Amino acid sequence: xxxxxxxxxxxxxxxxxxxxxxxxxxxxxxxxxxxxxxxxxxxxxxxxxxxxxxxxxxxxxxxxxxxxxxxxxxxxxxxxxxxx
Numbered sequence: 001x002x003x004x005x006x007x008x009x010x011x012x013x014x015x016x017x018x019x020x021x022x023x024x025x026x027x028x029x030x031x032x033x034x035x036x037x038x039x040x041x042x043x044x045x046x047x048x049x050x051x052x053x054x055x056x057x058x059x060x061x062x063x064x065x066x067x068x069x070x071x072x073x074x075x076x077x078x079x080x081x082x083x084x
Contacts, residue, residue: 001084005076009067012038015076019050019084025077033069041070050077 005015012033018026025045030038045053054077062068 001080003076003080003083005072005079007069007072007076009065010062010069010072012069012072015069015073017045017073017076017080019077019080023050023081024048025050025053028073030069038069041073045073050081054078054081 001019003017003019007014007030010033012030014031015028016031017028020026025048028042028045030042041057054074057070057074059074060068060070062071
């Protein structure tokens with residue numbers, strides 16, 4: 001399943017990824033944001049169970065914003081899994 005999520009409260013504009021039939025994340029990419037951080041998140045999440053990544057990243061805050069790119073990814077995964 002391919003999924004695109006419009007981010008909120010962060011520098012990146014959107015997140016795209018796939019979740020395969022076994023619930024594994026693939027081809028994760030962020031549009032915008034800090035290239036080093038978003039690239040690192042993408043590399044660490046590749047090939048891992050979506051639910052595991054979702055739980056690890058939930059609630060991470062960036063500069064008192066109440067959210068972050070990792071937190072937005074967690075929310076995106078949650079929405080994608082609900083749709084599946």
